[in-house]
Amino acid sequence: PQPWDELLAVSTPQLSFQAVFNHAAATRRGGERRPGGALACFAGGAMADDLFELSDEAIVTRFAADLISLYPQLEGKLDEGAVRRHRRVVPFWAPGRRASLPVLRNPLGPIHLAGDYQLDMPSLADAASSGENAGKAVLASMGR
The missing domain is CATH 1.10.10 (Arc Repressor Mutant, subunit A)
Incomplete structure (x- = not known):
């Protein structure tokens, strides 16, 4: 078991990303822990704008270091990271x-x-x- 197993999201305003999402949390409630899953780090707004100046590798390195500072248990256990870039995505409401x-x-x-x-x-x-x-x-x- 890991400390993030039952947490769907963690707010991280002091790190290089603003939140960590654990989409596998719903499958891990009270059951036996199985391998797999992913922690998704999210940065938005002005923070994301600043990250657009960096390479994907630099972002992954920065996020990985901050993620390990949050959860030291991840040291040596992170796979290759993936970066998805979206400029200023906001919810859209259709007319009415x-x-x-x-x-x-x-x-x-x-x-x-x-x-x-x-x-x-x-x-x-x-x-x-x-x-x-x-x-x-x-x-x-x-x-x-």
Whole structure:
């Protein structure tokens, strides 16, 4: 077992990337840990703009060093990294579709949605706050 196994995302505002996503987290809850999975590091906004000046290799090196500073258990275990570059990607709402935002902001029983797509002007910081608030609401609904 690893400390990130049950974490879908970790906010990392002081590192060269702003968040780490573990898409395998949903498959690792309470079960036996199997090999595989990937940790995806994300940088957006002005931070990503600055990274566009670097080569893919330089970005991978920087991200790997910061990822190991976060999780020292990864030392010597990282495979080759891959960089995907997207300039200023923001959520897009088709005409008339923003009317669904109030529905997305309300809990659906024990389910609380979170993310920057729920905001008028999306940002990673607001997405992280949205996720934290949704997590707290879920815990409160469970009596924790």
